[in-house]
Amino acid sequence: MAARLNPAFSRPPEIIDLRRLTARTWDPCSRKRRPAWRDEMEWDFRQSAELVRRFVIWRALNGSALIEDGEVAGTHYVLETARR
DSSP states (O other): OOOOSSOOOSSOOEEEEGGGOOHHHHHHHHHHHHHHHHHHHOOOOHHHHHHHHHHHHHTOOOEEEEEETTEEEEEEEOOOOOOO
């Protein structure tokens, strides 16, 4: 049997509520993003990532996370503003 060029995920991708994430599951995604933010936007993402990590621990973020093959592949945050 030949190996596939584009192997299928062992689990189907899913979108979950950010409040279901743990810091342990979010950290690898954060580490992968930092070089892109630094290189493309000249921004040191470490402090922002630490703040997001705290909010993940507190389960205080509204939004979604894309889970591919058991790992966080990306996130989307929803910004809430006060209504006047």
